[in-house]
Amino acid sequence: xxxxxxxxxxxxxxxxxxxxxxxxxxxxxxxxxxxxxxxxxxxxxxxxxxxxxxxxxxxxxxxxxxxxxxxxxxxxxxxxxxxxxxxxxxxxxxxxxxxxxxxxxxxxxxxxxxxxxxxxxxxxxxxxxxxxxxxxxxxxxxxxxxxxxxxxxxxxxxxxxxxxxxxxxxxxxxxxxxxxxxxxxxxxxxxxxxxxxxxxxxxxxxxxxxxxxxxxxxxxxxxxxxxxxxxxxxxxxxxxxxxxxxxxxxxxxxxxxxxxxxxxxxxxxxxxxxxxxxxxxxxxxxxxxxxxxxxxxxxxxxxxxxxxxxxxxxxxxxxxxxxxxxxxxxxxxxxxxxxxx
Amino acid sequence: xxxxxxxxxxxxxxxxxxxxxxxxxxxxxxxxxxxxxxxxxxxxxxxxxxxxxxxxxxxxxxxxxxxxxxxxxxxxxxxxxxxxxxxxxxxxxxxxxxxxxxxxxxxxxxxxxxxxxxxxxxxxxxxxxxxxxxxxxxxxxxxxxxxxxxxxxxxxxxxxxxxxxxxxxxxxxxxxxxxxxxxxxxxxxxxxxxxxxxxxxxxxxxxxxxxxxxxxxxxxxxxxxxxxxxxxxxxxxxxxxxxxxxxxxxxxxxxxxxxxxxxxxxxxxxxxxxxxxxxxxxxxxxxxxxxxxxxxxxxxxxxxxxxxxxxxxxxxxxxxxxxxxxxxxxxxxxxxxxxxx
Numbered sequence: 318x319x320x321x322x323x324x325x326x327x328x329x330x331x332x333x334x335x336x337x338x339x340x341x342x343x344x345x346x347x348x349x350x351x352x353x354x355x356x357x358x359x360x361x362x363x364x365x366x367x368x369x370x371x372x373x374x375x376x377x378x379x380x381x382x383x384x385x386x387x388x389x390x391x392x393x394x395x396x397x398x399x400x401x402x403x404x405x406x407x408x409x410x411x412x413x414x415x416x417x418x419x420x421x422x423x424x425x426x427x428x429x430x431x432x433x434x435x436x437x438x439x440x441x442x443x444x445x446x447x448x449x450x451x452x453x454x455x456x457x458x459x460x461x462x463x464x465x466x467x468x469x470x471x472x473x474x475x476x477x478x479x480x481x482x483x484x485x486x487x488x489x490x491x492x493x494x495x496x497x498x499x500x501x502x503x504x505x506x507x508x509x510x511x512x513x514x515x516x517x518x519x520x521x522x523x524x525x526x527x528x529x530x531x532x533x534x535x536x537x538x539x540x541x542x543x544x545x546x547x548x549x550x551x552x553x554x555x556x557x558x559x560x561x562x563x564x565x566x567x568x569x570x571x572x573x574x575x576x577x578x579x580x581x582x583x584x585x586x587x588x589x590x591x592x593x594x595x596x597x598x599x600x601x602x603x604x605x606x607x608x609x610x611x612x613x614x615x616x617x618x619x620x621x622x623x624x625x626x627x628x629x630x631x632x633x634x635x636x637x638x639x640x641x642x643x644x645x646x647x648x649x650x651x652x653x654x655x656x657x658x
Numbered sequence: 659x660x661x662x663x664x665x666x667x668x669x670x671x672x673x674x675x676x677x678x679x680x681x682x683x684x685x686x687x688x689x690x691x692x693x694x695x696x697x698x699x700x701x702x703x704x705x706x707x708x709x710x711x712x713x714x715x716x717x718x719x720x721x722x723x724x725x726x727x728x729x730x731x732x733x734x735x736x737x738x739x740x741x742x743x744x745x746x747x748x749x750x751x752x753x754x755x756x757x758x759x760x761x762x763x764x765x766x767x768x769x770x771x772x773x774x775x776x777x778x779x780x781x782x783x784x785x786x787x788x789x790x791x792x793x794x795x796x797x798x799x800x801x802x803x804x805x806x807x808x809x810x811x812x813x814x815x816x817x818x819x820x821x822x823x824x825x826x827x828x829x830x831x832x833x834x835x836x837x838x839x840x841x842x843x844x845x846x847x848x849x850x851x852x853x854x855x856x857x858x859x860x861x862x863x864x865x866x867x868x869x870x871x872x873x874x875x876x877x878x879x880x881x882x883x884x885x886x887x888x889x890x891x892x893x894x895x896x897x898x899x900x901x902x903x904x905x906x907x908x909x910x911x912x913x914x915x916x917x918x919x920x921x922x923x924x925x926x927x928x929x930x931x932x933x934x935x936x937x938x939x940x941x942x943x944x945x946x947x948x949x950x951x952x953x954x955x956x957x958x959x960x961x962x963x964x965x966x967x968x969x970x971x972x973x974x975x976x977x978x979x980x981x982x983x984x985x986x987x988x989x990x991x992x993x994x995x996x997x998x999x
């Protein structure tokens with residue numbers, strides 16, 4: 318790690334500074350060359366910094382007078398929240414003073430502000446939220462869009478496919494990443510009009526290794542490298558994953574309480590269960606990247622806890638090291654411009 | 659159970675008669691007053707009936723010359739597959755000779771054929787696939803549409819909400835079922851245009867207890883009674899559930915193999931795990947009902963195994979006992995007609 322600075326929106330997410338500040342302190346402890354500029358209500362932020370906390374010389378508190386709320390509309394907030402913690406964190410990336418910014422706030426506003434301030438890469442109209450998910454084959458799969466764009470036409474989905482492919486190529490060194498479209502069936506006749514049109518565009522784009530439709534139960538089977546969908550479907554699918562995991566943990570806890578024998582069995586099987594379940598816990602892959610911008614923006618889950626928000630900061634550090642926007646820019650341009658010529 | 663006959667499409671699904679026939683024989687064994695008319699290629703069906711199988715007097719094999727494939731288009735298949743196993747099974751319900759039909763075949767064709775042959779209930783334009791999902795509160799939640807309609811406008815989603823509400827009221831005796839719309843956020847400004855318009859319609863429909871948006875991770879929390887979404891999103895969300903469950907089972911198996919200690923712990927914790935996990939296995943709630951028709955049609959998952967297809971037959975028996983279409987007809991009419999007056 319070289320010296321690196323991350324800009325944090327302290328006020329975003331369901332729990333605000335009560336989780337963003339402890340997560341920041343944890344990150345400073347783990348990464349000795351990390352500096353954090355944390356934006357928000359200074360008084361509130363300071364409440365969550367215990368006395369005698371080490372490494373405070375690497376924490377830079379930047380007071381802001383405004384907060385982006387979950388009810389803010391993107392187009393209004395872009396104009397009216399110029400002194401918000403979210404906007405200021407993005408501004409710092411634009412000014413080149415931070416390598417990346419992290420926010421757990423309103424996704425729509427984050428997307429609109431980031432697009433306005435940082436601008437999109439050549440050939441890209443709208444950034445998309447991308448993340449990796451675990452699979453049966455012990456290699457992750459990229460999925461986008463996870464919620465930045467609630468309605469997409471086929472041209473936008475094509476751009477997402479190109480971005481996903483280039484990231485898998487440049488970051489994961491996969492020569493010809495397999496691209497799949499999320500749909501309600503594998504057959505060509507299945508799906509709505511947008512999905513069918515996108516499939517046609519993908520087949521025509523010879524630089525992409527489009528392998529066809531994929532269904533919801535195949536997301537985790539590891540047979541593809543990039544899964545493309547609109548942000549509405551992607552968001553609901555990802556959050557369904559979280560819901561199932563929560564349901565399962567609850568059932569395990571309930572079963573553990575049902576009798577003395579079960580209590581004993583649950584106690585004795587804890588290490589076994591932990592090993593198996595930790596791979597599918599959503600916290601493990603929290604922190605989606607807003608891909609397609611001239612800068613790195615990480616969106617943490619709105620109800621992220623400290624551990625999850627810490628993982629989002631870690632994700633930001635990894636992306637700064639990998640310099641994703643710079644590395645994908647040329648390839649994006651060549652595929653998308655060749656396509657439109 | 660009174661005497662009841664179920665019409666089965668033997669040829670549907672990924673495995674056809676190899677699973678539909680054994681599941682039928684299992685059902686005949688479990689339900690002494692059940693008769694099954696099974697439609698399909700008689701020669702193939704007979705291959706899966708072992709010699710000396712009991713209760714064959716209650717299995718009626720009906721030979722058909724055609725099969726609906728997964729590549730058939732709904733509008734074409736409705737005309738060209740009149741001697742298919744799927745069509746003949748639906749016909750039998752229309753003729754009043756079977757109480758319900760069950761198919762694991764092409765959802766789009768099943769929906770189109772059922773709509774044409776059985777007709778929709780008054781006030782309903784399009785049937786929807788409905789099923790219950792398990793929740794944290796030990797009471798199920800209804801979700802529709804799970805894949806019959808890949809694109810829906812707000813009027814259609816309103817009809818789905820009314821159907822879901824009436825089923826929860828009539829079948830589960832819930833006085834004022836809580837209705838939620840699946841969306842990417844809980845705030846009013848979130849979502850695409852169709853979801854926002856539907857929310858407005860639902861708020862205006864005073865006979866419905868509309869409680870707002872719900873996110874993917876809240877599907878299983880048990881705080882609502884009916885979740886409404888279009889069939890594209892519903893199908894992908896439901897199948898994501900299946901994917902996560904499969905991923906989890908695979909991780910458990912893998913962890914169990916990793917060392918002698920793990921092998922021992924996995925062995926000893928098997929009863930504990932089984933108790934906890936069986937509630938979230940998708941097989942347990944296989945069999946979605948095509949709601950809104952003047953007759954009972956159960957859609958089994960395309961890749962259902964014998965156990966899952968058996969559950970779909972069981973679901974058909976339950977619905978015949980409950981006479982869902984008859985019981986919801988009056989309420990549907992009164993809400994939807996009052997609404998449009």
